[in-house]
Amino acid sequence: MKKYSSLLLVSIALLLAGCNDFLDKEPNKSSNVVPGKAEHFDALLNSYRSFASEANRDVIHGSDDYGLYTELFDNKDIYGVNIVQFATWDVEYLPDYERPYWPHEWEKIFVANMIISNLDKMEGTKEEISHLEAEAHFVRAYSYYQLVNTYCLPYSQGNMQEMGLPIKETTSFEESAERASLEETWALILSDLEKALQLKHDLKFDDDKYRIWRASTPAVNAFAARVYLCMHDYENAKKYAEAALANHGVLVDYNTEMSYSSFVEEVTVGDENIQIVYPITFDGGMYSQNSMAWKELYYYRYLYNSSEYFVPSKDLLALYDQTHDLRYRYHVVEDYSYTRGMVDPPLSYPSYVFCENGYVPSGPTVAEMLLVKAEAQVRQGEWEQGLATANQLRAKRISSDAPANVINLSAANKNEALQHIIDERRREMPFTQRLFDVRRYNNNDDASDDVVMTREFYPYNLSAIHGKEAPVIYTLDKQSRKFARPITTYDITVSEGVIKQNTY
Incomplete structure (x- = not known):
């Protein structure tokens, strides 16, 4: 993907337009309309509904905390085929429209990159700009951490040369979307984290209320x-x-x-x-x-x-x-x-x-x-x-x-x-946290905490659960490549093949 997806552009446009009245038109590749004052960028980060949501169905349904049972399906068919696909770690049938998590986290990274890219021309005090810089690196590190733990193989020395994520450090639509190595991806997270740790701000702001939707030192x-x-x-x-x-x-x-x-x-x-x-x-x-x-x-x-x-x-x-x-x-x-x-x-x-x-x-x-x-x-x-x-x-x-x-x-x-x-x-x-925990348990130097996850449920295909057939066993082995969840077909297509799908 030589550019961000159209879904991302639409979402960013709405985010920018909704945060303040300093933008009267939607940003696009040619207009290059961005906020200019520190208070404008601050308003972007105040859009907590845009940053807080994590619709990560792989995390929700993909750990052994989630219950997938034939008796619940038989009674009321509460699952639906898409839930079953997530809950059995499917890599073949998952539809793009049920996977908003990938584009939504990239939206957050885009906003962070917009702030970082405009630091040298931002109008504001040194303290305001330093705060925004640290917070933007925090937002980017947080989203990269979530994405790498969902769409890439678990952190381990043996996986460092496996595919990581595209390294996006600017808002340029020409910046390559080729997947970097897992080692390079984790290096970016740690680099951003080091910069974010420079942030000096209490959890309570001037009105003595918790401001948990914004970054703070703790x-x-x-x-x-x-x-x-x-x-x-x-x-x-x-x-x-x-x-x-x-x-x-x-x-x-x-x-x-x-x-x-x-x-x-x-x-x-x-x-x-x-x-x-x-x-x-x-x-x-x-x-x-x-x-x-x-x-x-x-x-x-x-x-x-x-x-x-x-x-x-x-x-x-x-x-x-x-x-x-x-x-x-x-x-x-x-x-x-x-x-x-x-x-x-x-x-x-x-x-x-x-x-x-x-x-x-x-x-x-x-x-x-x-x-x-x-x-x-x-x-x-x-x-x-x-x-x-x-x-x-x-x-x-x-x-x-x-x-x-x-x-x-x-x-x-x-x-x-x-x-x-x-x-x-x-x-x-x-x-x-359970799915991320299982990933790390299975890749540390202590075999005593390893977890093999299994489900017993009906067979299914792209569109239906075969509830009249005998249940089968689904297993996610300790070192399964299915721990790296599939990237959306849409983004792979839009990238013209630059983004490579995980191999299974």
Whole structure:
């Protein structure tokens, strides 16, 4: 692709036009209309709805946190063939129209590149321009990190010469779209991260309110911890997690600060009226005060599921202490399947709910940083200290009237401690981080945490699920090339073959 896709151009035009009134016409390849003042570029980054959304269906459906079951399909056909294609790691049938994630992340990179390309002629104070420079590098690094973990093979020394992503550092439509190596892609992420770490801004701005939709010092540190954990660099992962926590380490205490929403959904099942209750974070949706003020978030990103049903796998549900774990009490919404029409015959199955039915926060959080620190400690041999770190989180998540040995994790050795941390990550961050975690588990120097994911479901083709046929087993092996998800056919075609598809 010698140019950005037309979808990208349309989206960027709308973004620019919507942020401020300083643009009266859509930008295009020939007009070269761009904002000129620091405040204009600042307005671009304030368009948080444009930057926050992550409609990554490979992440939503592609990990063992997601439940794909014949009995749910038989009852109400809730999946649809496209969901099944994602959930079985298909590389043949995935339609482009169900994969908005690739172009949307490139839109964010385009805006970051627009800011970086105009730094030398931007009107503003030195402080304003330096801030925008660091934040633009953060935005670009974040999107590249998401893309490389979705469309490329996992980080490992053996994969460094495999295909990475196109290196886009300007807004030029003539800049090559040829895929660089994975090594070059990760080098860009680390270079951008180094520049982003120069940002000096508190999580709270002048009005003393959290501004989680904009970059801050703790947000960049938290993202750095996530990046280095992915790279198996546990020393730096711990270092940056501790830096983020030192700047902002406030946890939500589920014992005192969580409750149920006033919204109750009633469903008639046979002769009985069933009440479906939701957590307080459900109220108002992703842009409500409840979610925008969620004080554990460092940076406002969310996983968007258009099917509005985060179906938890039976394995995921079994990891929760359903009596004492308050995450299960508030976020696992029992009987949710009734709202999807599974009432005749009745089949009760829950959903994982955080904000609205289809939104789960995916940006770095205080809880995640505690778990990054805990894992780094365990992997570096300090497994008792790692459990103590994780127990700081559990004190705010497990019912305070539970026995001490339920609240606090304990282990007899390093391997037991590591498994506790791995399980705690799944309980704390279901769906959002699990696929990326499995990628790194299968490519580190510790075979004890390897994961082979399997599904048992019906056969299917491009357009239909064959529910009358016998179920088959789908497997994603530890070193499968299917961990690099297919790039959209549209973008490969528009590039005139410059972008190469992953090989399987």
